[in-house]
């Protein structure tokens with residue numbers, strides 16, 4: 484998927500969760516295979532359970548767009564670029 488900014492945020496969440504290099508590489512491979520408007524994978528579910536669960540966008544808050552995982556309920560905060 485062509486969204487390097489979003490990918491780098493999800494990747495940094497993986498690193499924060501303590502994911503190993505192999506998990507990060509798998510996540511990267513999966514990301515590259517996502518079609519535009521495809522399912523955004525939850526990094527926490529991917530790391531802990533090896534499953535692809537869907538991140539659903541919530542209402543934007545200030546300069547963040549929250550994404551909530553349908554499976555584990557984790558909320559990720561994605562900075563909105565160029566927020567003024």
Ligand SMILES: [Zn+2]
Nearest residue numbers: 525528552555
């Ligand atoms: Zn999840």
